[in-house]
Amino acid sequence: MVFVALGASLLLAGCGAETEAEAPQPRPVRVVTVEKGEGGQVVSFTGEVLAQDEASLAFRVSGRMIERSANIGDQVKAGQIVARLDPQNAQNTLRSAQAALAAAESQLVTAANAFERQDRLLANGFTTRANHDSARTALQAAQSAVDDAEAQLKIAQDNLSYTDLVVDAAGTVTARGAEPGEVVQAGQMILQLARQGGRDAVFDLPANMLRQAPADPVITVSLSDDPNVTAVGRVREVAPQADPVTRTFRVRVGLDNPPPAMRLGSTVVGRVRLDNDLVIDIPASALTAVNSQPAVWIVDPATQTVSLRNIEVRSFSQARVAVDSGLSPGEVVVTAGVQALHPGQKVRLLGAGS
Template sequence: MTTAAGPWASVVALVASLLLAGCGEQTEAEAPPPRPVRVITVDKGQGGQLVTFTGQVEAQDQAALSFRVGGRMIERSANVGDQVKAGQVVARLDPQNALNTLRSARAALTAAESQLVTAANTFERQDRLIANGFTTRANHDAARTAQQAAQSAVDDAEAQLKIAEDNVGYTDLVADAPGTVTARGAEPGEVVQAGQMILQLARKGGRDAVFDVPAQMLRSSPADAVITVSLSDDPGVTATGRVREVAPQADPVTRTFRVRVGLDNPPEAMRLGATVDGRVRLSNDPMIEIPASALTAANGKPAVWVVDTSSQTVALRNIEVGSFSPAEVGVASGLSAGEVVVTAGVQALHPGQKVRLLGAGS
């Protein structure tokens, strides 16, 4: 029995040794190679994120010209794009009703003045009679009251006459300042109401570049920032300006705020309604900027993978984001100039992993 078991024991030992050797070779083969990653060496930028918004040129002062009385418009002598002068008549209403009212007011004043003359003469007679004792105090008081009533009627008639005269003048729509017509609200032949916009006038003078800006950008923008404005179809035509007005309430649909930038000496090519681009830096403090693709999350906070160049391993580090755009992220804290950050392949890394650097440009 002992002699028969000897050869089988030798075979079993040989097979076990071969299996162990194979497992060792497999373990060595499964050791992962360093993962290739794309990186950059970070550095502080020149002073914050540069953002661009698109808007349009508008007049700083726009007015809606309208009649102060209603009626049928018989003439409109200005159209969109026309230049008008101060005092120029730009539209007219049919004045017939106003002229009839004026004639009625004049007749009422004439009648009231006649009544006043009669009442004044009556009171003068009563005044002389009571001085001589030939009339009663009641007659004297009645004459005085009649004179006062007649005087009040004259005052009322004069006021009505002034209103009628003004209404005749209001049938002419007059431009109160020079400017350019930018819109019209009624055509000749229409019956218009008092206060209805007939023409919209961009008064001659300053121009604004108007933009719709998110609230985050308003908070990040430095005070009294100089904004560079250029034509969208011709970037060589530029002007500068500062924020002149910010809407106190956000648009209910877009949740953006209307910002008006007063332009300093805009060129003639920046006509009313032209599409323009405005550029401004959100912060004057230098800030490290990294590609948005480098951003990940750890512990519910923004983070990046930082490479230890001596050991060629990565570590996850939380950062504080100062600004954000679809292309770049401004880092307020958490990184130092000269550190190497992974910009591509961040989803497949784990702390302490060996990496192979594909690019380390700043």
């Protein structure tokens, strides 16, 4: 009997030790404390620097260009003559108009004298009313001829002045369209002028990017070959119609005090955040699923146990997940070890991150 009791005591002691050894230990996990931060995806796009105001300089009359004093890259001033047409034909037209005016003025003097005589004769009864009316009509016709000759003279003077291509505003020549010796047509581009003043960063963007952009975004622009040279700007103009070939929309961003290194034609990179709202952003490793819906493990700080909670995802990438709803700032979310957890399990926090 003594041996039986002793054996039973040893068996019970062994079972108690085994139960105590098999008690589960808190599972170590890594966590992150939920905070709100800037949401949305930062996108970049490539463009170039152009002048806010560009103009094509052209002659207002046709002719053979005999001189062009400005070239690409030259700085020009308002009132400067940058090209000339052969003025010979315009000068001949001007001399012809001057002669026509002189002849018309002579005819006006003759008609005026004739009408004055008819006027005196009619007053004394020595001429007929018909002769008086005819003299008055001739005087009116002579006056009209003078008016027409004066207008033709003014046109000839203007056409002669149009043989000089004059700059209307200071700027930089960016392109040329004709060389001296060529016969050019009225309106044909001779020089392209980027007027002094503002600078635009110009980009060709797809329609989906325009839809996702905030209402008045601040765009950071930097040189593609030197990211340290930066400027900021806002959208100044969006093309109302897409390019028929690329199906992109041209967007002009007015730059605020661009640095001198951002020269005309420089290649630049623009960056903008598509959504400026404050959102909850967690590591992608925290994401799991329950009932085919995205979920995360939440740690209860009081009991150090975990529970599953469904969330709504706004957007995600390989590294981060933007949460639309389901989490609140200050909550603790498991970011490593999520596949080996079960509801109510005790955990041991290894550290918090972001």
